[in-house]
Structure formats: structure tokens, C-alpha cells
Amino acid sequence: MSIDSIPVRVMAIEQVAPMIREFKLEAIEGRLPAFSPGSHVQVIMPGASREIRNAYSLCGDPATPRRYSIAVRLQDVSRGGSSFMHGQVNVGDQLAITPPANLFAPVMTARKHLLIAGGVGITPFMSYIPELKRKGADFELHYLYRSSQTGAYLDQLQQQLGSALHRYDSVQGNKCDLTAVLSGQGPGTHVYICGPESLIDGVRSTAAALGWPDSLIHFEAFAAPEPGEPFKAQLTHSGKTVDVAADESLLEALEREGVKVPNLCRAGVCGQCRTAVLEGDVEHRDDFLSNDERSSGSCIMPCVSRAAGKHLTLDL
Amino acid sequence: MQIDPSIKSRPTYTPPELVATAGLQLFVSESDAEHLLEPLYRQCAESGAQWLVAEPGNAPGTLADSLSGYLQHILNDAPVTTRLYVAGSEGFLWDIRNQALSAGLVDEQIQLAPPISSARRLFCTHCYTLMEGVTASPHTCTGCGRLLLVRDHFARLHGAYVGVQINAEDPDEQPEQEVLQ
Secondary structure: OOOOOEEEEEEEEEEEEOOEEEEEEEEOOOOOOOOOOOEEEEEEEEOOOOEEEEEEEOOOOOOOOOEEEEEEEOOOOOOOHHHHHHHHOOOOOEEEEOOOEEOOOOOOOOOEEEEEEEHHHHHHHHHHHHHHHHOOOOEEEEEEEOOOOOOOOHHHHHHHHHHHEEEEEHHHOOOOOHHHHHOOOOOOEEEEEEEOHHHHHHHHHHHHHHOOOHHHEEEEEOOOOOOOOOEEEEEOOOOOEEEEOOOOOHHHHHHHOOOOOOOOOOOOOOOOOOEEEEEOOEEOOOOOOOHHHHHHOOEEOOOOOEEOOOEEEEOO | OOOOOOOOOOOOOOOOOOOOOOOEEEEEEEHHHHHHHHHHHHHOOHHHEEEEEEOOOOOOOOOOHHHHHHHHHHHHOOOOOEEEEEEOOHHHHHHHHHHHHHOOOOHHHEEEOOOOOOOEEEEEOOOOOEEEEEOEEOEEOOOOOOEEEEEEEEEOOOOEEEEEEOOOOOOOOOOOOEEOO
16 A cells, blocks of 8 residues: 655744745654655645645655655745745644655765755755765765855754865855866766756766766756646546646646546656657657657656647546 | 576677777776777777786686786776776676776676677586586586586676586486587
């Protein structure tokens, strides 16, 4: 049996950066499940017109899973999730979350870990660091932020890490020279990136140009599904027709209509929500499917991808 | 007895290709397999390439000490962008690969050329003896004397194929020997 959701209570809310708020969550009944470094949960929020689910990394120490912490950045263009968390959630409120899942675990056999965080992308590393320190692992944190908006947990990190913390505040004009960071590393060094797509792309292309093997580069994007044109999804098994609005994902529209599709990351990377397409062209926006699978047009990742035309027929 | 030729653990090999972006091009071969790496080595700038050559016929499961020590020395100071190309007998390929993994390399960085012969290293599952140069099955174990069926199941840890007694029910039975592919 799988657990769909866990009711939790908001114990505390703290502004940890100008645009980032941290929420401490405790179980209403029993204990929260244990989690591993790099895990995330989805927070299930009642939006204005539909339920919104956003994935957030757990940013506490995995050794003390009695309470969870998540940090939410208020997005400039919010689809409702971050503005709900910032504007409407108060201490004592009840929220529903999914059990933790992990798509971004550290490779504990690595000789050295290079952590690269952009803005609120510091969050998964807040669960890595206590574990890496316990194991006596060799690691460095390169933290890129804009102190006018982000830069959460800096004091705490400075205290814990000392010279292993490298800070780059773009407001002060501090740039991170990725070539310098990635050069001169020894065998068995693994790189982990969490941040905006531009940072992930920058690190990956710099590493590739320097000759790094792909399997040493790990990344987690926190992109919400981009909006697109509205379209209709025809479901062959249930006979339903689902209207997908411009600002919602196909997955969200299916869930609104009570159609269950397994999912974990809601960002096009984990592969859980893969759905067979029987008719219609797909605009693929995921990082999961192979090029062959994309060009065959036989499947879609509904958490991020959409119809290229006005309709899709799905094997659901 | 027929063994499925598509057994999953049996490695497949393709000729190595040079990865031009490597920070260190490291070649390791047995002396009778040099021709497999020579064309790649010639494409490299001299400054960024090193080649270690071993005499063939190293002891089962252990590299010649001098080569192993020298390889370790290089790997300790190697950049993360190192690419390793290996040629020789099958057991040798996997010994080098295993040593590289323990130094932190990942399989993506290591290319093993097709082995120079179909002779196998054999691991006896009864007494754990490793034997080199096995070309036919069944094969008598040099450790415990059992007659071993040489399976296609390959143990990467040992760089060896697995041997199990073929006539456990009736040790007097002597099945006909077949040449291994």
C-alpha cells in the first residue's frame, strides 16, 4: 500500500532570506518517515481554481527526521504555489505533504563532493552537509546567491563549513568562475548542482568542455511547469475529455479530473508519470525521455510536457 | 548442455575510441596487445599521454607488482578528466579496470579493448582458485581437482568466468571437452 499524503502542522515560519521563507512541519499523528540526504516532499496546496502540488527539498538533518523543514522562495511569476505558501500559511495551519522521495542522493563512494547551489537551490544541500560531515567526507560548497533576494542559511553555513564555503553574492558583483572550480580536481570527484536551469546548463557545459565524465555530474532543477497553449486531452480508457488550461500542466489537469498518474518530481526528470500517447503531437519539455522516444511521439511526461497542437489522445 | 550466449554478465567489447577532451590520456597494455592502442596513442599530444606496458602472463588475479604500483602512483595524481584505455588478455583488462575504480575512476572513463584471445580466467566456486588461459570446458581445477564446467557467467570482481563442478552426481563421468568461444 502506498501512502498518498501525510497531514502535517506548521510549527514555525521563519524568513531566512528576503524572498525565502522556511516552514517547520511536524506530524499531526505519529512520526514523520525517515528520509535520506537530497530527499524532497510535495506540498499539496488548495489553489484558487485547482489543487497545486510543488516539490520542496527537505532541508534538515536526516538524522533527526522528527520534524521537516522546507524553504520556499517567492517566485516573481508564481503559479500560485509559492504565493500561497508565503501569503496564506500561518503557524498552526494544517498542510498535506507526500512521503519523502529522493532523486538527488549524494554518491557516498565519491572521493570528494563539489556542491554548487544557486539561490534557493541551497535546500537539498542542507540535508547533505550534516551527513557528509558525519562521514568525514571531503566536500566544498559553492553558493551563488543574490543577497537582495536569496542567500538563506549563510551564517549557519559559514560557522559549520569555514573555508569549505565559497560565497558568490551577485549584488556585490562576486562571480563564480566555474572553470576554476571544476579544474584541477582529482579522480572520484562528484559534482552536484541545484539551482536555476541557467546554472545547471553552465556547469554541465563547462564540465563537458573540460572533459569531465557525465556520470560524475548530478543535478536537480526546481523548475515549475512552464505555461503554454490550452488543449484537450482525450482519455481512451475512462472516455473522459480533460481541458488543460494555459497555466496548468497536463498532470495537474488530470489530477483535477480525478485521474491518478504516478509521479514524484513533477519536473520532468524522474520518469514516473510517463504516459502513452495514441494520437496527437507532443511538445516535449522533460529531461527524461531519450531522443528516440521523443521523436517516436509514443509517450509524454505530463508533469511538464504539453500538446503541440490542440489535442492529445492518451492511453489512460 | 547449451548455455544462452546472451548471458547478461558476459562483457561485450568494442574497439576504444579516443576522447579528445581528456586531461590525461592513460594507456595500459600487455606487450602483445600494443597494436590495439597504438593508433589512438599516435593521435595524442605527447604531453598529455602516458603508456604503461606489462609483460603478459601476470599471476592469477594480481598484477605484476611494479605495474600495479606505478599505475597507482599515476592515478593518485591524475585529473578527474582522465581517460583510460586498456588492452591485453581479458583478466588483465579487468584487473586494471578494478584498480582504476578503486582509485575513484568511473566506468565511463575506462575503455577496454576486445581481449587479444578467447582464453579465459576461471574462478573455481568450490575452492576459489583462479586459473589463467583456460580454453576448453570442462577444465580440471588446479586447486581442488574437481572437473569444472566453464560457464559464460562473468565475475567482474575477479575478471573471471565462473566454474562449477560438472559431475558432482557421478565424479567418474567425464563429459567431452569443448573449445570455448
